[in-house]
Amino acid sequence: MLSRFKRNTMTINRRRFLHLAASSVVAPALIGRAAGQERTWRSGTPFTLGVAAGCPRPTGFVLWTRLAPEPFVSESGLLGGISGPTIDVGYEIARDDAFQDIAVRGITSADRDFAYSVHLEVDGLEPGRPYWYRFMSGEAVSRTGRAMTAPAAGADLDRLRFGTVSCSHYELGYFSPYRHLADEHPDLVMYLGDYIYEYIEKRHPTVRAHSDGVEATTLPTYRNRYAQYHTDPDLQRLRAEAPGLITWDDHEVENDYGDQWSANFIAPEQFLLRRAAAYRAFYEHMPLSPRLSRPNGPSMRIYDRFDFGKLARVSMLDGRQYRSRGACYGPPRKGRGHLETAASCPELFDENRSILGTEQEGWLYLGFAQSPARWNILGQDVMMARLRTNEGDLRDAHWTDAWDGYPSNRARVLQHISDAKVSNPVVFSGDIHSYWTNDLKLDFDKPSSPVVATEFVGTSVTATPPPEEQMRRYARDNPHIRFFEPKFRGYVSVDLTRERMQTRYRTVSDVTDPQATVSTLKSYVVESGKAGAIEG
Structure with missing residues (x-):
């Protein structure tokens, strides 16, 4: 002092x-x-x-x-x-x-x-x-x-405006989506993961070079990567002008990692040293509570909830740190996300497998039970909806890196939402570099199964899209998917009132152009008391 x-x-x-x-x-x-x-x-x-x-x-x-x-x-x-x-x-x-x-x-x-x-x-x-x-x-x-500051507990808030962003790869484009979101003057921004990219891009054309010229694996290289991203004027402006709610996905550490399990089969004791460095650098560069999130070696709690009067409760989830090892994980090629079926990988449906971990899952249910809010929003990293995949000899396959890789945990969460009659549950996700509007159902295989929640998945800020024709084929095989579009980069803009949530998919003209313009690709409305999105 x-x-x-x-x-x-x-x-x-x-x-x-x-x-x-x-x-x-x-x-x-x-x-x-x-x-x-x-x-x-x-x-x-x-x-x-x-x-x-x-x-x-x-x-x-x-x-x-x-x-x-x-x-x-x-x-x-x-x-x-x-x-x-x-x-x-x-x-x-x-x-x-x-x-x-x-x-x-x-x-x-x-x-x-x-x-x-x-x-x-x-x-x-x-x-x-x-x-x-x-x-x-x-x-x-x-x-x-x-x-x-959030409204007082029990306050009758009329409106909340927020944006969601994810998957910002510095090498692949300029951060014009951040600038355009800042122009909208949101009350807050939800950062849904892949805030940085740890690797050096070698497959796609780049417009900027990553710091140090090497993949970030150590505390100095992770620190420099965050420093580089934070010298970007568009990101710096958005962070200054709008408060942030923050979670991570995988690229803050290593592509497709989960808990102590490296996608590259690094021994867990060695990989946890890398995770500790990555988490420490993340904390050093984010407006996180030191009481809650100050890292302890490779452990760092970031899941948290935020109330906005009686209008909304936002629960930010951690889908990486506590997840069970990926289904049928093992060398030489199954460290990363991959497709599995019930026949090829029986452990996929093990009821004890979790993407959230026991403690966080219980915390989520307690938050639902105690919520005073009309709208209950989840901000998290990977797509929650079932994406039934038919590829080659694999029928009804599951992508192991998303919630599809943890179907029992997803079923528990959605069943709890239904049983507890959670008011207006809406999930916002990132990761997949494309826009999706999904109905979340108790049974994705039954068209008559009730819709219990809505999911909006935002595209990437700059990261490259998934294979278009392949993903369009998958989307057609899943009738609960209302909309899919991979071509555009951008963000999600949300206007929430007591009666409805309007979600707009905002796209930029060209992320390789620092002066890119913005437009609205599609707009959806969720009406209070009615699960499922309608175009409008």
Whole structure:
């Protein structure tokens, strides 16, 4: 904690500083000097990676930044161009974007153990309103960010606007979907996984090169990959302007991994070292609660729930860390997602297999039981709907890397939704680089089986689509799939009221063009009390 700071020949003790802070007359530079002990940043600013807010609660949220004046330096004792102990950082939170009405200001820490990142948990604010924030160190002031407190418990919220994004591969395009989503000024953004890509693209044309020129497998290379993504102006803008709810998929660690099981058959004890590095770098770059999500080696809880008055409860799920080993996993070629049938792989239907893990599944059911909300939303990584696949000699096959690889767990979740009469359940998913609108049914093999929930799957921000003709054939074999389109990159935009949820599939003209335009491909409505989406 700061005991005093100096400016020119004037010395101000902590009591005088707090008095000035409370009276809202302290300039940002003065707070920055207090926090940074008159630190000078040769590059001009340590806030090269921007700012972000997340975890909105009725009285607060989490604010993030990371000090990194040289963001890609992660060796020789330097982290982002910095060495030495933890650094104090000043902050201001205001009720207006001009910072004329200060709600809170103070000093927090950029933790050296986590690459000089800041995870500031703020409390004591007014519910259901926007706030603006910024960080200071020495003379440097970060860009302004916008955060939001959730409405008070039981508040009768009229409307919630949010977007979903997933699968942003830096090498394959510019992040114009992020820019266009920011232009819509959503209340929040759900990041549904594959926020980064760990590998180096070798099969498709690229427009940008990944950091270090190698696949990320170590803490320095994962850190540099996040730093590279966060220097992108469109992503940096979206993170600054809209609070985020965050989960991961596989590429934050390794393609198609699950729990301790590497798709490349790395020994579990070795793979967990890689997972620990990947999770640590993820935490260092995300506005996650340190109380909930501070990593402990290869373990890091990110599943969480967020209430928005009586209108919506959003449960963000973790579909990677706790999943059972992939069905019929084994060398030489079955480490990655693949097709299996009941005949070829009896363990596929083992009732003990889970994509969520026992603890998270129980947590989900408890959240359903206690939900005060009219709409119950799940944000998660991979497609939940059954995708019956007939390929070669394989009939009614299952893709093992998605919920199809865990049919018993899916059946339990959907049966629980039905039995508990969960109000207006809607699932938002990513991963498959294409748009899907799906009816979630108790029995996907029976056309007469009731629809218990709706699923919207968003396309990728930039990652390449799946094989079009093959996937169209699969979609035709599954009547519960209302819509499928793989050609476009973009995001999902949602406008939620008490009476209905309108979901728009927003597409960009060309991700290889930094100035790409945006349009709406398709729009769907879910009416309150009626499971299933209708075009409109």
